Amino acid sequence: MIPAAFEYSRAHSVTEAVAQLREAGPEAKVIAGGQSLLPMMRMRLARPAHLVDVNAVRELDYVRVEDGHLRVGAMTRHVTLARSEVVQRHLPLLAEMASEVGDAQIRSRGTLGGVMAHADAAGDYPTLATMLDAMIVTDRRRIAAGDFFQHLFTTPLDLDELVCEVVFPVAAGPRRYLKFRRRLFDWAIVGAGVQRTEAGWRVGLTHVGPTPVRARGVEAALASGATPVEAAAHASDGLEPTSDVRATADFRLHLARVLTRRALEQAA
Numbered sequence: 001m002i003p004a005a006f007e008y009s010r011a012h013s014v015t016e017a018v019a020q021l022r023e024a025g026p027e028a029k030v031i032a033g034g035q036s037l038l039p040m041m042r043m044r045l046a047r048p049a050h051l052v053d054v055n056a057v058r059e060l061d062y063v064r065v066e067d068g069h070l071r072v073g074a075m076t077r078h079v080t081l082a083r084s085e086v087v088q089r090h091l092p093l094l095a096e097m098a099s100e101v102g103d104a105q106i107r108s109r110g111t112l113g114g115v116m117a118h119a120d121a122a123g124d125y126p127t128l129a130t131m132l133d134a135m136i137v138t139d140r141r142r143i144a145a146g147d148f149f150q151h152l153f154t155t156p157l158d159l160d161e162l163v164c165e166v167v168f169p170v171a172a173g174p175r176r177y178l179k180f181r182r183r184l185f186d187w188a189i190v191g192a193g194v195q196r197t198e199a200g201w202r203v204g205l206t207h208v209g210p211t212p213v214r215a216r217g218v219e220a221a222l223a224s225g226a227t228p229v230e231a232a233a234h235a236s237d238g239l240e241p242t243s244d245v246r247a248t249a250d251f252r253l254h255l256a257r258v259l260t261r262r263a264l265e266q267a268a
């Protein structure tokens with residue numbers, strides 16, 4: 001389907017983007033890579049009256065390491081994350097996740113900031129951000145990942161607020177992220193990520209509820225010396241996933257345990 005009619009403006013800086021959003025009013029939306037927004041507009045699930053295009057905001061396209069943190073600009077595309085030597089060296093799990101997002105076209109256009117702001121339950125980076133306590137930096141504040149993903153497609157962002165950066169702690173120890181999906185380019189039916197940090201294992205789950213989940217039961221079990229098999233049995237503790245056309249709730253719980261065990265066993 002063809003999207004409903006909309007006005008369009010192009011911003012060249014963060015200041016300009018926020019000003020354009022304010023001027024266009026509450027029916028305006030940012031467009032970044034367009035890989036989630038445009039399909040929703042074509043299906044008429046989204047009908048923004050005005051799109052503020054941030055693709056020319058070059059100041060939001062960067063990857064750098066500062067004070068033990070990897071700082072990534074919101075307009076950094078999946079393909080850049082996957083290929084960046086800085087990301088591969090300082091947070092390789094992020095590069096590995098990026099290399100498995102959608103297909104080549106989606107990876108060439110989609111952005112880190114777009115995934116965070118969209119807050120789809122099946123998004124991969126929100127899980128990494130949640131398990132590592134990353135910080136989402138906007139044009140006006142810093143929001144901890146644990147407070148950012150409030151519900152499905154729901155964040156605390158104001159209508160005229162722009163995600164500018166995501167700040168991850170660096171972590172280059174053993175790690176693995178596994179997705180269960182029917183086809184290579186599909187979203188995760190369920191995903192599980194593990195990362196060894198200086199403070200111990202961090203474990204996160206994708207698409208087992210409306211928001212990403214930090215599997216604290218698994219982390220605690222590992223800290224007490226449990227084996228991967230024993231620890232992964234806790235991956236479904238406290239989860240209440242829903243059933244949909246892709247998986248029943250029980251299957252999702254099963255996948256959470258199995259993928260967590262495999263991720264721990266394969267972590268390198």
Ligand SMILES: Cc1cc2nc3c(=O)[nH]c(=O)nc-3n(C[C@H](O)[C@H](O)[C@H](O)COP(=O)(O)OP(=O)(O)OC[C@H]3O[C@@H](n4cnc5c(N)ncnc54)[C@H](O)[C@@H]3O)c2cc1C
Nearest residue numbers: 030032033034035036037102110111113114117123124163
């Ligand atoms: C077939 C398919 C498979 C996919 N598979 C995966 C997958 O496996 N894993 C995964 O994580 N993602 C997947 N995606 C989604 C993809 O990663 C998108 O790129 C991403 O969800 C949105 O990023 P975008 O830059 O395209 O944002 P857009 O589509 O442009 O925007 C999405 C939403 O975020 C808002 N937004 C965008 N940028 C900002 C910003 N800087 N500040 C504030 N709001 C902003 C927009 O207003 C809009 O509401 C898939 C998409 C498709 C179509």
